[in-house]
Amino acid sequence: MSAPPWEENSGRATKDEAGTAAAEKDEAADRLLYNQPNARDLGGKMLSVDVEARGGADDEDTTVAPFLWKELWRFTGPGLLMSVAFLDPGNIEGDLQAGAIGGYSLLWLMMWATVVGLLIQLLSARLGVATGRHLAELCREEYPYWAGLLLWVMTEIALIGADIQEVIGSAIAINILSHGILPLWAGVLITACDCFVFLFLENYGVRKLEAVFAILIAMMALSFAWMFADTKPSGKELVIGLLVPKLSSKTIQQAVGVVGCVITPHNVFLHSALVQSRKIDPTKIGRVKEALRYFTIESSFALFVSFAINLFITAVFAVGFYGSKQAESVGLANAGQYLQEKYGGGLFPIFYIWGIGLLVAGQSSTIMGTYAGQFIMGGFLNLQLKKWLRSLISRSCAIVPTIIVAFVFRRSETALDALNEWLNVLQSMQIPFALIPLFTFVSKEQIMGVFKIGPNLERVVWTVTALVMVINGYVLLDFFLSVVNGLLSGVLACTGIAAYVAFILYLISYGSARPSSWFSLLLYERYNYAKN
Numbered sequence: 001m002s003a004p005p006w007e008e009n010s011g012r013a014t015k016d017e018a019g020t021a022a023a024e025k026d027e028a029a030d031r032l033l034y035n036q037p038n039a040r041d042l043g044g045k046m047l048s049v050d051v052e053a054r055g056g057a058d059d060e061d062t063t064v065a066p067f068l069w070k071e072l073w074r075f076t077g078p079g080l081l082m083s084v085a086f087l088d089p090g091n092i093e094g095d096l097q098a099g100a101i102g103g104y105s106l107l108w109l110m111m112w113a114t115v116v117g118l119l120i121q122l123l124s125a126r127l128g129v130a131t132g133r134h135l136a137e138l139c140r141e142e143y144p145y146w147a148g149l150l151l152w153v154m155t156e157i158a159l160i161g162a163d164i165q166e167v168i169g170s171a172i173a174i175n176i177l178s179h180g181i182l183p184l185w186a187g188v189l190i191t192a193c194d195c196f197v198f199l200f201l202e203n204y205g206v207r208k209l210e211a212v213f214a215i216l217i218a219m220m221a222l223s224f225a226w227m228f229a230d231t232k233p234s235g236k237e238l239v240i241g242l243l244v245p246k247l248s249s250k251t252i253q254q255a256v257g258v259v260g261c262v263i264t265p266h267n268v269f270l271h272s273a274l275v276q277s278r279k280i281d282p283t284k285i286g287r288v289k290e291a292l293r294y295f296t297i298e299s300s301f302a303l304f305v306s307f308a309i310n311l312f313i314t315a316v317f318a319v320g321f322y323g324s325k326q327a328e329s330v331g332l333a334n335a336g337q338y339l340q341e342k343y344g345g346g347l348f349p350i351f352y353i354w355g356i357g358l359l360v361a362g363q364s365s366t367i368m369g370t371y372a373g374q375f376i377m378g379g380f381l382n383l384q385l386k387k388w389l390r391s392l393i394s395r396s397c398a399i400v401p402t403i404i405v406a407f408v409f410r411r412s413e414t415a416l417d418a419l420n421e422w423l424n425v426l427q428s429m430q431i432p433f434a435l436i437p438l439f440t441f442v443s444k445e446q447i448m449g450v451f452k453i454g455p456n457l458e459r460v461v462w463t464v465t466a467l468v469m470v471i472n473g474y475v476l477l478d479f480f481l482s483v484v485n486g487l488l489s490g491v492l493a494c495t496g497i498a499a500y501v502a503f504i505l506y507l508i509s510y511g512s513a514r515p516s517s518w519f520s521l522l523l524y525e526r527y528n529y530a531k532n
Contacts, residue, residue, distance in 0.1 A: 062285045062286055062289070063286045064286055064289045064290050064293065065286070065290055067293070071290070071294060072294050072297060072298065074278070074294075075278055075291065075294035075295060075298060076210075076294075076298045077206065077207065077210035077274075077277065077298070078125070078210075078271065078274035078275050078277060078278070078295065078298070078299075079121075079295065079298040079299035079300075079301070079302035079303070080210055080213055080214055080217060080298075080302050081209075081210060081213055081270075081274055081368060081371070082121055082267060082270065082271045082274060082299065082302065083217070083299075083302035083303055083305065083306045084213060084216075084217070084364050084365050084368045085162075085264045085266075085267035085270075085365065085368065086114070086117065086261075086262065086303065086306040086307075086310070087217070087220060087306050087309055087310070087361050087364070087365065088162065088165065088166050088169070088264075088361060088362070088365035089165055089166055089168070089169020089170070089172075089332060089358065089361055089362050089365065090162065090165040090166070090169070090261055090420070090423075090424070090427075091261040091262075091310060092169070092313055092332065092357075092358065092361055093165075093169075093331060093332050093420065094254070094257040094258055094260075094261040095110075095258075095310050095313040095314045095317070096313055096314070096316075096317040096330060096331075096332075096335055097254055097257065097317075097330070097331075098110070098251075098254045098255075098257070098258055098314050098317075099313065099314035099315060099316065099317030099318035099319075099321070099322065100317045100318070100320075100321040100322060100324075100326070100327040100328075100330045101250065101251060101254050101322070101327050101328070102248075102250075102251040102254050102255075102318075102322070103237075103241070103318045103322040103323070104233075104234075104237045104238060104240065104241030104314075104315070104318050105241060105246040105247070105248070105251060106241070106246075106247075106251060106254060106255055106258055106314070107238065107241035107242045107311065107314060107315075108241060108242055108243065108244065108245050108246070109245070109247075109255055109258050109259065110258050110307070110310060110311065110314065111242055111307065113258055113259045113262040114262060114303055114306070114307045114310075116262065116263070116464055117262040117263060117303065118299065118300060118303045119460075119461070119464070120263060120268060120435065120438070120461075120464070121267070121268070121271050121299055121303070122295070122296055122299060123438060123439070123442050123453070123461065124268050124269075124271040124272040124438060125271055125272065125274075125275045125292070125295045125296075125299065126292060126442060126448075126451060126453075127272045127438065127441055127442055127448070128271070128272035128273060128274075128275040128276050129275050129276075129280055129282065129288055129291050129292055129295065130282055130288055130292075130448050130449065130451035131282060131441075131447060131448065132276065132280075132282045133272075134269065134272040134273035134276065134375055134379055135268065135269045135272040135273075135379070135434075135437060135438060135441070136152075136155075136269050136273075136375055136376050136378070136379025136380045137379040138437070138441055138447065139151050139152075139379070139380060139437050140379060140380050140381075140382060142437075142441065142447070143437075143507075143510065147506070147507070147510070148380060149380070150503065151380065151433055151437065152376070152377075152380035152381065154265075154430050154433040155265055155266065155269065155376050155380070155430065155433060155434065156376065156377075156397065157426065157430060158264070158265040158266055158426070158427050158430035158431075158433075158434075159265070159266040159369060159372060159373055159376060159397075160397055160401060161423045161426045161427045161430075162264060162266060162365075162369060162423075162427060163366065163369045163397075163399075163402065164401060164402045164405060164423060165420065165423055166362055166365040166366045166369060167188055167191045167192070167362070167366055167399065167402045168184070168188070168332075168402065168405065168406065168416070169332055169358060169361065169362040169365075170187060170191040170358075170359060170361075170362025170363050170366060171184050171185075171186075171187025171188045171190075171191055171362075171406060172184070172187070172332050172333050172358065172362075173187075173355050173356075173358035173359035173361075173362055174186070174187035174190060174191075174359065175187055175333075176336045176351070176354070176355040176358070177352065177355040177356070177359065183406075184406040185403060185406040185407055187406075188399070188402050188403050188406045189403070191362065191363065191366055192395065192399045197367065206277045213364060213368075216360050216363070216364040217305065217306075217364070219356070219357075219360045220309055220357055220360050220361055220364075221305060221308070221309055223353050223354075223356050223357030223360070224309050224312040224313055224316070224357050225309075225312055226348070226353050227312065227313075227316045227339070227350055227353055227354065227357075228312040228315060228316055230343060230350060231315070231316045231319045231320060231343065232319070233315040233316070233318065233319045234319075237318075238311075238315060253478075256471055256474065256475055257424060259468075259471055260424060260427070260428045260431075260471070260475070261424075263431050263434075263435070263468065264427065265427065265430045265431055265433065265434035266369065266372040266373075266376060266434075267372070268434040268435070268438055269372060269375060269376050269379070269434060270368070270371065270372040270375060271299075272438075273375040273379075275291075275295055278291060285450060288451065292451075316339075317330065317335075320338070320339065320342045320343070321338065321342075326338055331416070331420075332358065332416075333416060335354060336350075336351045336354040336355055336358075337351070339351065339354055370395050373390075373395070373397070374390050377390060377393065378390060405419065424475075425475055425476070428471075428472050428475050428476075429472065429476065429500070431468055431472065432465070432468070432469055432472070432504050432507075433504075433507070435464075435465050435468065436465065436504065436507045436508060437507065439458075439461045439462060439465060440507070440508075440510075442461075443458050443461075469504070476497070480493050480497075
């Protein structure tokens, strides 16, 4: 039996033989890339696609190989899956309300929020590639048991809240496309089957799963681009909305919603796990740098596409409903009917286009919710469970409360809107419990090694955290002032807020006190300035 062509030969190979060996080596890499299943073993660790067959660098080699389109193709996929969270029904509702109430005025905020979201997701990818572990695993390993358990509870709450919105959005789309024949609860049950669809796709490998989601995103882009073309928005107003910051008192709530929709806690955890579908040895510095370069390119492209889709939706509702009497009442459930009344039938009725786009957004985001739930539960709890059982448990955590919601709120669009507001607040409250651990870990040399972020980027990310927490503070204050009545509810609310703030401060202080060091540096510089 002859040795594999990539093994060291006796030195007598001809140039043709060497070329054949190189070709077979590339073929082996492709074979590993496309046929390796992307499942989880019993320990919850991802079985990876091998991209090391290219002949990666030695451990001490920091040289980054030249850019190759073929290598970019091999790394393309995790960013597409991650970008689905930017296109879920919660984001779509935020987009349509921003357009209906604010017109084009919040497009600049949407653009910069997407840039911030990209920065966060790239740091999540950086963590996963450089350490070989995902964020939930690191939280379990780095924090005390009680803190890791509490972080898991907070993350699960955020995931359940997002899942309810996604499943309800998908159920609304099914109700729209069936002309009301299928009620909301039936749509929820149909959507619940995504768990089995996910398991089916997963068994065929990571590339098949990524290809399906690429098709779903393309369907969303086509649906909402069609609506965009039908409504003919003003190009001049679009450019002004993107370049000129505007914010008025009547659009503050929508502005907060736009920012909050971009940062989803479970997606931060998910991306650090998705990048491990490409087998990269974290001890090979050159290969890690190369992987980060390709992941940066593909994630940036994926979020550019998601931003374009969000822009289409906002522009459609800005053209149709800004300044109208329907602006305050438009939502996911009635948007299709409003669009039909406004724009009529045409070649393909906009009512159905809206329903198809919403259905694809809901189905794709719920499948990714199932995926994220597996990583979060497996990483925090280190459960030794089979794939189907872990999927079933994580799916049931969201489907059971969603079915209850569907039965309770099935006849009231106003009640669904109120529920959606509660869920947005709930998810917004959990954002610090994803960002603080992420930024803490990527700032620690003990965890990241040479891939620890620099001091300038560290200041940027902690500033982002501070801004998010200020926005959260506004949301919580506004929300509790509107719902808290009486002494008992006020005491309970204050107690809950105090515990919430105390846990955030604990997480910040536990992470080697990086923000404290920053503030100490600022105080020291000011002291020297005053002294001089």
